[in-house]
Amino acid sequence: xxxxxxxxxxxxxxxxxxxxxxxxxxxxxxxxxxxxxxxxxxxxxxxxxxxxxxxxxxxxxxxxxxxxxxxxxxxxxxxxxxxxxxxxxxxxxxxxxxxxxxxxxxxxxxxxxxxxxxxxxxxxxxxxxxxxxxxxxxxxxxxxxxxxxxxxxxxxxxxxxxxxxxxxxxxxxxxxxxxxxxxxxxxxxxxxxxxxxxxxxxxxxxxxxxxxxxxxxxxxxxxxxxxxxxxxxxxxxxxxxxxxxxxxxxxxxxxxxxxxxxxxxxxxxxxxxxxxxxxxxxxxxxxxxxxxxxxxxxxxxxxxxxxx
Amino acid sequence: xxxxxxxxxxxxxxxxxxxxxxxxxxxxxxxxxxxxxxxxxxxxxxxxxxxxxxxxxxxxxxxxxxxxxxxxxxxxxxxxxxxxxxxxxxxxxxxxxxxxxxxxxxxxxxxxxxxxxxxxxxxxxxxxxxxxxxxxxxxxxxxxxxxxxxxxxxxxxxxxxxxxxxxxxxxxxxxxxxxxxxxxxxxxxxxxxxxxxxxxxxxxxxxxxxxxxxxxxxxxxxxxxxxxxxxxxxxxxxxxxxxxxxxxxxxxxxxxxxxxxxxxxxxxxxxxxxxxxxxxxxxxxxxxxxxxxxxxxxxxxxxxxxxx
Numbered sequence: 001x002x003x004x005x006x007x008x009x010x011x012x013x014x015x016x017x018x019x020x021x022x023x024x025x026x027x028x029x030x031x032x033x034x035x036x037x038x039x040x041x042x043x044x045x046x047x048x049x050x051x052x053x054x055x056x057x058x059x060x061x062x063x064x065x066x067x068x069x070x071x072x073x074x075x076x077x078x079x080x081x082x083x084x085x086x087x088x089x090x091x092x093x094x095x096x097x098x099x100x101x102x103x104x105x106x107x108x109x110x111x112x113x114x115x116x117x118x119x120x121x122x123x124x125x126x127x128x129x130x131x132x133x134x135x136x137x138x139x140x141x142x143x144x145x146x147x148x149x150x151x152x153x154x155x156x157x158x159x160x161x162x163x164x165x166x167x168x169x170x171x172x173x174x175x176x177x178x179x180x181x182x183x184x185x186x187x188x189x190x191x192x193x194x195x196x197x198x199x200x201x202x203x204x205x206x207x208x209x210x211x212x213x214x215x216x217x218x219x220x221x222x223x224x225x226x227x228x229x230x231x232x233x234x235x236x237x238x239x240x241x242x243x244x245x246x247x248x249x250x251x252x253x254x255x256x257x258x259x260x261x262x263x264x265x266x267x268x269x270x271x272x273x274x275x276x277x278x279x280x281x282x283x284x285x286x287x288x289x290x291x292x293x294x295x296x297x298x299x300x301x302x303x304x305x306x307x308x
Numbered sequence: 309x310x311x312x313x314x315x316x317x318x319x320x321x322x323x324x325x326x327x328x329x330x331x332x333x334x335x336x337x338x339x340x341x342x343x344x345x346x347x348x349x350x351x352x353x354x355x356x357x358x359x360x361x362x363x364x365x366x367x368x369x370x371x372x373x374x375x376x377x378x379x380x381x382x383x384x385x386x387x388x389x390x391x392x393x394x395x396x397x398x399x400x401x402x403x404x405x406x407x408x409x410x411x412x413x414x415x416x417x418x419x420x421x422x423x424x425x426x427x428x429x430x431x432x433x434x435x436x437x438x439x440x441x442x443x444x445x446x447x448x449x450x451x452x453x454x455x456x457x458x459x460x461x462x463x464x465x466x467x468x469x470x471x472x473x474x475x476x477x478x479x480x481x482x483x484x485x486x487x488x489x490x491x492x493x494x495x496x497x498x499x500x501x502x503x504x505x506x507x508x509x510x511x512x513x514x515x516x517x518x519x520x521x522x523x524x525x526x527x528x529x530x531x532x533x534x535x536x537x538x539x540x541x542x543x544x545x546x547x548x549x550x551x552x553x554x555x556x557x558x559x560x561x562x563x564x565x566x567x568x569x570x571x572x573x574x575x576x577x578x579x580x581x582x583x584x585x586x587x588x589x590x591x592x593x594x595x596x597x598x599x600x601x602x603x604x605x606x607x608x609x610x611x612x613x614x615x616x
Contacts, residue, residue, distance in 0.1 A: 017368055017370075017371065017392060017395070018371070021368070021370055021371070022367075024367050024370075025363060025367040025368075026333075026365040027365055028336070028367065029360060029363060032359060032360055032363060043351075051340060052337060052340055052520060052521060052615050053615060054472075056333055056614075056615065057339060058336075059325065059330070059332050059336065060325055060329065062325075062328070062332075062334075063325065063329070084325060088325060090614060090615070096483065109578065138514045144490060173598070207387065212358060214359075218412070220337060295604055306364075306396070306398060307360050307361060307364065
């Protein structure tokens with residue numbers, strides 16, 4: 001059957017959507033997945049950060065994601081995504097998720113077989129000093145909750161924003177180097193320097209589970225939360241609180257595991273919903289775990305995951 | 309302060325987002341707004357059409373919206389949007405909204421002052437026979453609930469899909485002509501040939517109201533629903549049922565009007581939520597009113613509306 005793209009004005013048809021559109025959808029499915037204890041989800045808002053801000057942030061970030069796919073310098077593409085997110089949402093909704101998505105999108109665009117731990121790591125390792133400077137400039141657009149810098153790296157404190165760029169250039173640190181400095185305190189940085197292992201592991205789980213993609217995502221979130229203490233919770237509330245949250249997530253998974261590992265309904269679980277309400281009320285937000293979920297949803301979408 | 313876009317690899321920075329990204333956001337805010345009696349919203353799914361399908365449809369449609377902004381033939385851009393929506397969502401989530409958005413996005417991209425009833429009408433009136441052929445081909449991608457064609461226009465029945473293209477070409481009807489044929493039975497077609505009056509009127513309301521944009525959207529939806537019977541409800545369930553729905557919407561607005569016209573909380577209203585649940589349970593979906601809301605949200609976003 002003929003298609004309008006054959007006509008005089010139509011450019012070549014895109015087959016399906018682009019990595020940038022799939023990354024945008026990953027951000028949307030991440031925020032929609034519910035319950036995600038402590039995070040904004042389809043059923044929960046934070047006092048100053050509501051569901052619709054995440055919708056705006058995701059669409060605002062898309063041009064930056066497209067730039068990452070198109071081969072623009074990765075740090076510049078990331079900064080563009082953060083700037084677009086901040087302009088659209090008026091706050092920081094998805095900084096960490098965009099940092100994780102940047103090398104994943106680059107890897108997906110560069111290789112038609114989909115991103116792998118190897119191609120994503122190659123994209124991360126290819127970053128330069130200029131990418132690191134872009135990264136620091138990205139902090140000018142939004143308030144990001146960052147902890148103390150590592151010993152001996154006060155000049156590279158991200159809270160200095162663009163003022164740290166001269167130190168970055170003098171020391172000659174790449175964006176991958178910056179991530180390595182932060183890997184012990186930041187779960188997204190740990191992915192950059194750790195083969196994106198948790199991201200791809202959660203993507204595997206999303207592929208194994210069945211049902212609506214946002215319901216699978218809610219379960220993957222709880223599994224990620226149980227597996228390792230959330231680093232944003234640790235920075236804000238201390239490591240003990242982060243461990244308590246992980247322990248409670250593990251209990252909830254264990255309690256509900258009688259029906260088999262893939263049959264556990266996290267979506268619709270009253271106990272998980274109660275935990276979610278409690279964490280939101282306490283202001284405990286495992287935002288890094290949500291970032292990992294967004295990355296894993298992107299990988300799953302690239303592999304062809306769809307909602308039935 | 310220097311920005312990465314000044315550097316060697318950065319293309320010129322986009323100021324804000326593009327009309328296509330704002331149109332995508334309009335689709336997202338439309339589906340998120342709750343309660344929207346009878347429609348999928350943040351709190352309600354239909355049995356075979358869930359919230360996440362609309363997220364996928366909105367991101368899948370974006371390349372078509374971008375093509376409309378870029379000046380591609382309007383019908384071809386629309387067909388591309390529908391194809392992308394259908395591929396991503398696996399069903400028809402936003403066909404009518406995309407038909408309404410196409411001339412609005414074209415008008416927004418062509419004129420930096422934002423779309424107006426005049427520029428949108430000019431975009432609609434500029435369509436040709438080729439656009440009409442594209443429109444019929446779009447029906448090949450999805451199941452759209454369409455009623456009987458007008459008398460004497462059986463050959464132009466949209467249910468024929470691409471098979472109607474030869475009749476379109478023989479008769480020399482433009483897409484605007486096709487909309488004029490359907491305007492008495494389809495609320496989106498009526499916008500195309502009626503100066504987009506309801507779309508811009510609802511956009512005015514969105515600008516007048518205060519609070520979260522999705523809450524303003526819920527009120528604008530109820531006002532649209534009360535003002536005229538929904539044409540999708542009329543096609544599926546009869547004109548009497550459509551009038552009953554409009555009358556009930558009007559009653560709910562009247563009952564809650566004591567606090568002043570702009571103070572009425574539609575979001576959070578138990579009575580409106582009950583009406584929403586009842587319509588979803590009865591399978592009565594005022595989808596055309598939701599299409600108008602999506603168009604009005606786009607106009608409001610182009611005018612700079614943001615969520616506080």
